[in-house]
Ligand code: FES
């Protein structure tokens with residue numbers, strides 16, 4: 552349920568709008584985020600670009616039937632051509648070149664994802680999402696989508712849930728026996744949260760080779776993208792990388808996609824089994840949050856205890872994305 556406490560439901564931040572895999576050089580992807588329509592395609596150099604979706608001529612949606620060639624998108628209606636910055640690049644039945652421009656938006660491709668910078672007033676980004684070496688490392692399994700959810704919630708509730716420590720055992724007791732917040736560091740648009748946790752690894756931990764004790768470092772880059780590294784202690788240190796992305800569709804719905812990778816610490820067949828278990832657990836765990844997220848309200852003045860984790864700190868940090 553949306554917080555409804557603001558006329559500005561979308562944070563100024565970088566948001567995932569597609570995966571690199573989804574966008575070939577000849578594809579046009581229609582997007583609907585931030586209550587608006589856009590098109591995503593690649594320019595002649597292969598870089599992703601995003602324009603408003605509707606053609607200035609008579610309003611056709613470029614994402615439904617539009618074709619892209621050498622970075623120029625052709626409107627499906629009367630064939631007008633538009634370049635990556637939204638300038639008219641030709642009309643098939645006229646020599647005129649109208650001085651109109653389709654709005655374009657900052658976009659980057661990083662860690663296997665295509666990210667768009669949204670700003671309510673159209674300002675350009677002053678910070679970037681950094682590369683995460685593990686996303687391209689042979690020591691880690693390829694980053695894969697766990698699942699996508701279209702969820703009736705907003706970024707504020709989503710962030711609250713993400714940094715909420717007490718709910719981990721209360722809602723996800725099959726995975727978390729215990730959790731405690733150890734530290735929070737804030738540097739501009741980046742918040743890093745470290746936790747100690749005790750996992751429910753059942754048969755995996757028998758024999759003591761894999762410890763149930765572990766820790767997680769979650770780094771939030773803006774309001775809709777966070778990267779977590781989970782590590783277990785013991786002889787075999789299991790490592791799990793999760794990237795959570797939440798992109799507002801409109802004021803009431805969030806497109807949540809979770810990606811994961813595991814460190815190849817065990818022999819290949821065993822590693823595959825562990826990876827499949829972790830993937831399933833990630834899905835099950837987040838699925839448990841859904842009915843809470845979809846039905847809770849956003850309390851501006853919640854009754855927070857220290858044991859709840861740094862929810863207040865996270866809220867103060869996130870307020871910069873709404874200014
Ligand atoms: S509406 Fe796009 S060319 Fe006519």
Ligand SMILES: [Fe+2]
Nearest residue numbers: 718722836840
């Ligand atoms: Fe949760």
